[in-house]
Amino acid sequence: MIYGKIFINYNNMKKINILGYTECQLIELFAQFGQKPYKGRQLFKWLYNKQIKSFDQMTDLSKDIRNELSEKYTIEGLRIANIAESSDGTKKILFNLSDNKPLESVLIPDGNGRNTLCISSQVGCALGCKFCATGTMGFIRNLTVGEIVGQLLAINKSFRSNVFSNVVFMGMGEPFNNYENLIEAIKIMISGNGLNISPKKITVSTSGVSPKIKKLADENLKVNLALSLHVATQGKRTRIMPIAETFKLDKLTEAIKYYTRKTDLPVTFEYIIFEGFNDKVEDIKALSKLIHGLKCKINILAYNEVDKLPFKRPSDEKVNWFGRELVKINIAVTIRKSRGQDIDAACGQLAAKVLTGEKNESD
Ligand code: SF4
Incomplete structure (x- = not known):
């Protein structure tokens, strides 16, 4: 999958638990995806404010981004x-x-x-x-x-x-x-x-x-x-x-x-x-x-x-x-x-x- 100039190969990668990422880390992550910082803030809000457990439910993020996140990350609570x-x-x-x-x-x-x-x-x-x-x-x-x-x-x-x-x-x-x-x-x-x-x-x-x-x-x-x-x-x-x-x-x-x-x-x-x-x-x-x-x-x-x-x-x-x-x-x-x-x-x-x-x- 390509976003901007970054190529990420997800084959055989173990998914990372995104719960615990700070607002700054999520903004940086979206920058790596070639996305605007405010999208990182939106994800932060879904995780901790709305406390949603599935990327699919994050409706103000595009489907491509949600797919990208699901391929690499999980949301695993205790x-x-x-x-x-x-x-x-x-x-x-x-x-x-x-x-x-x-x-x-x-x-x-x-x-x-x-x-x-x-x-x-x-x-x-x-x-x-x-x-x-x-x-x-x-x-x-x-x-x-x-x-x-x-x-x-x-x-x-x-x-x-x-x-x-x-x-x-x-x-x-x-x-x-x-x-x-x-x-x-x-x-x-x-x-x-x-x-x-x-x-x-x-x-x-x-x-x-x-x-x-x-x-x-x-x-x-x-x-x-x-x-x-x-x-x-x-x-x-x-x-x-x-x-x-x-x-x-x-x-x-x-x-x-x-x-x-x-x-x-x-x-x-x-x-x-x-x-x-x-x-x-x-x-x-x-x-x-x-x-x-x-x-x-x-x-x-x-x-x-x-x-x-x-x-x-x-x-x-x-x-x-x-x-x-x-x-x-x-x-x-x-x-x-x-x-x-x-x-x-x-x-x-x-x-x-x-x-x-x-x-x-x-x-
Ligand atoms: S009271 Fe118990 S948990 Fe708290 S500092 Fe002392 S040993 Fe650690």
């Missing part, structure tokens, strides 16, 4: 392997990726008929936080842009369009360790021609990779930032989050100040309470000292226990007490309910079980 539903309405979606690796997303009801969608950025995670099921898997691989965005597309398709109102990068993996793909995926999500999600509805949650916090601020995407803090003193934090050794609390608070200054957005500190570890008066004092002068809010929640890990869930009374003590010293705090305890909803638990099964089978 395959859902299992959906587990909790008695509290939380749904955990397990995907089976094209290389058979497991991936998780979680739909969490907000009580108003809408949901927050918690998505993953990596399969496994290298950071090895001591309380985390994903951390026990080790790092397997980064997700592609198509796999990050694909979680949203597959869930829209499987449930209903707009089943979620907020998206949080709090699933498997450290998003900042897959930085380039994270940024491209966010751009597809917030583009008016893409998924058209307001940046205010997107939160990137990090364990504390301070240089990337500053880098994200400079991208000017205006998405929300959350920091998984959990402990407000350096030595104790390092005991449960090895990354704290590399990115210390002083650098972290400096990066957070930079983020809030640049974006004018408050940062959310996530504080999971572990029974007997970070739930005392001294922990409240340390937290209050650390966040002094920062534009932030605190989310506290009880730990969801993970098989074979030593941390215990605190009582509801303990969590409520902790919250009340923070309010007394004028700290803005929200107590989050731990969701989906009956379906292993803590980050990475289902996927870790799939991987363990996979390992046992191959032993």
Whole structure:
């Protein structure tokens, strides 16, 4: 087939999955076809805004172009392997990726008929936080842009369009360790021609990779930032989050100040309470000292226990007490309910079980 001066031989070529291509990449692709840039934009809109799964349905592209695309490309969404539903309405979606690796997303009801969608950025995670099921898997691989965005597309398709109102990068993996793909995926999500999600509805949650916090601020995407803090003193934090050794609390608070200054957005500190570890008066004092002068809010929640890990869930009374003590010293705090305890909803638990099964089978 010839377009302009370019000859492309499609014989024996394996088709490429086009899902995950950015607007710029599609414009470039159409330039290679000798076509106008706006056609690349039209294809972008079909893929992410209209979420069409067949080139044949893209009626504002000529038949020749559609044939050309079908010969070389496919539109392959993620395959859902299992959906587990909790008695509290939380749904955990397990995907089976094209290389058979497991991936998780979680739909969490907000009580108003809408949901927050918690998505993953990596399969496994290298950071090895001591309380985390994903951390026990080790790092397997980064997700592609198509796999990050694909979680949203597959869930829209499987449930209903707009089943979620907020998206949080709090699933498997450290998003900042897959930085380039994270940024491209966010751009597809917030583009008016893409998924058209307001940046205010997107939160990137990090364990504390301070240089990337500053880098994200400079991208000017205006998405929300959350920091998984959990402990407000350096030595104790390092005991449960090895990354704290590399990115210390002083650098972290400096990066957070930079983020809030640049974006004018408050940062959310996530504080999971572990029974007997970070739930005392001294922990409240340390937290209050650390966040002094920062534009932030605190989310506290009880730990969801993970098989074979030593941390215990605190009582509801303990969590409520902790919250009340923070309010007394004028700290803005929200107590989050731990969701989906009956379906292993803590980050990475289902996927870790799939991987363990996979390992046992191959032993
Ligand atoms: S808590 Fe997050 S950063 Fe830590 S091991 Fe789990 S997935 Fe990785």
